[in-house]
Amino acid sequence: MKLGCAAGKKAISGGGKWDSGSGTPADLVLNGSYPSDVAEADGVASATSWTVAMTNNDPKGQITVQPFVTCVTSN
Numbered sequence: 001m002k003l004g005c006a007a008g009k010k011a012i013s014g015g016g017k018w019d020s021g022s023g024t025p026a027d028l029v030l031n032g033s034y035p036s037d038v039a040e041a042d043g044v045a046s047a048t049s050w051t052v053a054m055t056n057n058d059p060k061g062q063i064t065v066q067p068f069v070t071c072v073t074s075n
Helices: none
Strands: 003-004 011-022 030-042 044-056 063-073
Touching: 003 011, 003 063, 011 030, 044 063
Parallel strands: 011 044
Antiparallel strands: 003 044, 011 063, 030 044
């Protein structure tokens, strides 16, 4: 899952959480949570989106997750 920020904003954090499904939150494995679409300007790297990678270990079916990104206005 990749979530982007609005124009002119930068991603500073993000993640995901178990929302619902046939299993439990313990069935959800976070494989990665990191800034993406990174660009460098004046020697400073910044991202405009956040990527969250998860694995569903629920043997019974589907899990719904809620990804999120925190964006800030940048100069």
